[in-house]
Amino acid sequence: MHLAGAMRLVRFRASGLPEPRLGLEASPGGDVVDLSAAEPSLPRSMRLFLESGPSGLAAARRALEAGQHRVPRGAVQLLAPIGDPEKVICVGLNYRDHCLEQGAKIPQDPIIFSKFPSAIAGPFDDIVHPEETNEVDWEVELAAVIGKKGRHIEESSALEHVVGFTVANDVSARDWQLRNGRQWLLGKTFDTFCPLGPALVTRDSVADVHNLRIRCSVNGRLMQDSNTSQLIFPLPKIIAWVSRFVTLVPGDILLTGTPAGVGFFRKPPVYLKPGDEVQCEIEELGTIRNRVV
Incomplete structure (x- = not known):
């Protein structure tokens, strides 16, 4: 089931991109929208991104809807969605x-x-x-x-x-x-x-x-x-x-x-x-x- 406004946030590495980045799955198991490229002002830590609250999520939704900065799924190594939780x-x-x-x-x-x-x-x-x-x-x-x-x-x-x-x-x-x-x-x-x-x-x-x-x-x-x-x-x-x-x-x-x-x-x-x-x-x-x- 895919509901309106739904998002699948990921952290990933890709060839030519030296640091982990934030992204969104365009569809489950599909290509990844490079959120760090679409919204460079956003933090690249998922924890810090979540601390930005509704404004960060709104920016991610805009990037998903724009559909640009896509990275083919085969070129992506998915990381744990959150790598630095407090607890x-x-x-x-x-x-x-x-x-x-x-x-x-x-x-x-x-x-x-x-x-x-x-x-x-x-x-x-x-x-x-x-x-x-x-x-x-x-x-x-x-x-x-x-x-x-x-x-x-x-x-x-x-x-x-x-x-x-x-x-x-x-x-x-x-x-x-x-x-x-x-x-x-x-x-x-x-x-x-x-x-x-x-x-x-x-x-x-x-x-x-x-x-x-x-x-x-x-x-x-x-x-x-x-x-x-x-x-x-x-x-x-x-x-x-x-x-x-x-x-x-x-x-x-x-x-x-x-x-x-x-x-x-x-x-x-x-x-x-x-x-x-x-x-x-x-x-x-x-x-x-x-x-x-």
Whole structure:
């Protein structure tokens, strides 16, 4: 579905352009409009671009409508839509089917942890398998990106603080995550353990973010297949809860949890190894594909 006013914002590199640039997909998977060329006054950091608020988005929309400064898709290397967020905030145990597969109780409040920004990787970058772990797992997740600063945000207005959505893989080292009574941060934040992309799809592009098919395949085998309707705490609840404790700012990334089908709870468990390819896909948002090395 493509709605009026919708945009798919990207960061990219291209031959002859030495620095990363901001762009827009002319269509999903199509050529990229070089926003940095169309609007040279705009920052080239997505986080700083989002801080410019409605004026920056209006400039991007003008560039998309003009349709100039196109770069062929084959000449583009897509980067993570946001490479320098202030915060990467994650929610654990937030899908009903994921709780059921492990026999866990439904949480009464959102379970919050984080990744460091250094974990971010591009939509088609390699996932580096650390030598410190033998239990690397996959977790496809819907990621929301904050576009408007806020603290103590009400649920009724929470989605107004979201600029858009992207696909994430919350790669997890289970042995570290569960070590010494649960080292969630260490198990979640190895370098390259947060592939993102392929685009930051603006909120007005998505008919219902709480009704999207979400899937993950490993080497072509479907491992996770669910729907964001399975979320225990929907986005407004997550945003209201997190903003009780910290100020959310443009560029902050919220990973909303993963559905059933992770490797850790299979019998026997299945873990990623070098040479594997992981594909994460969310309806209307796109697909990321990462090789384990």
